[in-house]
Amino acid sequence: MNFDRVDRKMKVALVCEWLVTYAGSERVAEAILEIFPQADVYAVVDFLPEEERGWLHGKKVHTTFLQKWPVAGKHYKSYLPLMPLAIEQLDLSGYDLVISSSHCVAKGVLTGPDQLHISYVHSPMRYAWDLTHEYLRETGLDRGLKGWIARLLLHYMRIWDTRTGNGVDHFLANSGFIARRIRKVYGREAQVIYPPVDVDRFTCCEEKEDYYLTASRLVPYKRVKLIVEAFNGMPDKKLIVIGDGPEYESIRAIAGNNIEMLGYQPTEVLKEKMQHARAFVFAAEEDFGITPVEAQACGTPVIAYGKGGALETITAETGMFFTEQSAAAIREAVRSFENQNIAPAKCRKNAERFAPEVFRNSLRECVAKWS
Template sequence: MNRIAIVHEWFTTMAGSEKVVEQICHLYPEADVFAVFADPDMVSRTRFLQGRRLRTTFIQDLPKARTAFRSYLPLMPLAVEQLDLSGYDLVISSAHAVAKGVLTGPDQLHISYVHSPIRYAWDLQHQYLRESGLDRGLKGWIAKWMLHKIRLWDYRTAAGVDHFVANSRFIGRRIHKVYGRSADVIYPPVDVDAFELCADKDDYYLTASRLVPYKRMDLIVQAFAQMPDKRLVVIGDGPEMPKLKAAAAPNIELLGYQEFSVLKHHLQCARAFVFAAEEDFGITPVEAQACGTPVIAFGRGGALETVVMSPDPAQATGVFFPEQTVESLVEAVRVFESHPEGFRPEVCRRHAERFSVDQFRQSFSAYVTARVTEFRESLR
């Protein structure tokens, strides 16, 4: 393929999806990059975007787009369709909202790496509306109508994708449910090399996340408040902080936002990392395992693919709790502490290496090469 375009929704923070784009850009240094919106400050300090041709849409120039670009979601399907990709042979989209909706022709190959179908338009719509206060009233009906139109567009544009790649089997099932299409799974890159193995553990449990409702940090705090003999350290900040402070007991330490070095130290030294969200993949539990730290996780979503619950100490990297309830998590801590042979730091580390940056680069590059070869042969 002579010319390659990489399409992403927006560049505003360096989160999980942007780290995927970073590695795709590393694989294809001559590719041009397209986005609905790009924060100039982020672009100026993001190495993989510097010196690269980056094109955005008309949303870039709308009033207050820099601080409230998400408010233009109803216009994003139209915006992404205005990106002219007609001069490219291969289009790689990184999609969790509208990026896969770019227009391509029959002589162009479109591979879409999907972090998730639009969460707030599909199965998480009701949760999104409830948490946004849009589940009732006139504004609620307008939001529901808008999301209905986005669903129609999202389903229709799936036909323009030649191959779907999911970031987990969980998301692969969501893609099949929403689009009726199969997806190959390539796990996203986790910088495991940034986390050194530590075999010496302190007697505390750790959880770390943005303090937003779906992360269920409140559940973790409430559970440990009922276990006064067990110490919990909480790292992160967000709108849920007042709620956590109200529920915290003397055995719970709320550290707020911390620099990476502090987070890494706590990940390395914790007895276990506690994770209560239903995530599409979930990077932090893998980072904890890279430190040799086992995980106590809610047994749904991507955690089922990144944490191993097994009676075999040569495989076990954590335990699951089946329900997002205080009782279920308390029982999981009991099971964790009664594990007959404990959890081996070197086993956790070895398992985390399955999700390394190098592994992603090798898998994604081989996948794209195979699809390009098939596509070229189909054009003959």
């Protein structure tokens, strides 16, 4: 199949979930628009700040009825039970190709038998499937009347999510880890295309300083508090923490004198700290995990929890794994790491596997194959 010919003829729709910030799923959407600049963009809601809209190139985002509902800008997730209904109201009947970028409801758009629907899945709804009980505990919805209402709604979401899997012609997964989730939840096979990481934005640095780095939004599942607890037990080793979020104050309260809390920092500061860190420490179980790849693009090894996407982005030549999410396991991994000699050039080479052009070429091949 001649892709150039298919590309010119196709009328394309790109369906996102909620556009509120420029993050991982938006980077994927940006790369899709680079392949299909003619695509129209749809989303459940769009509250993306003006300064983060450049990747849309002035395109109007077509939204659902939830866009105009009260306090949707700040509390759009409160309308989660209505999102399946909302996404089904989008009329995409005039498109040849529909690409959904989905971690919640985007894959549930309605398409006909003569339309090609490819769904790039960042994850099936985590809170509705294998992380349900963790989600209920962390939100305080594991007991009482509200808890039973939440359980009922999640049950409904699981039924809807399973049914709408039948409306997807081909699944793409952002990692082998997510491909296994797709097989478990939808009973479907998915081709893995790793998400694009802008590795050219980072420069490999051979000169390292004597500190470790972690950087993320400070929320419970990122396990930054665990990393801080681990370094509290290693007062001779310095840790720098970059990021802000609900856990910032509680983490700062327990941080020892060897831990520097920098809060939110602009990209240039993060990049400089990544380039010179002895290693980047990552304790979350992520579907993919962009930050560890960015660290490797800087020539910086990664000490990571050995589960999820990290097992696919970090190799024995570019980092080290710990097998359980505990402070003791992190300390043991750090000590083992210090007996290793990992070359920055190897870290950089590994990161280049996830460059945007690799994503674009892989997606082009899939569309040509399935058209």
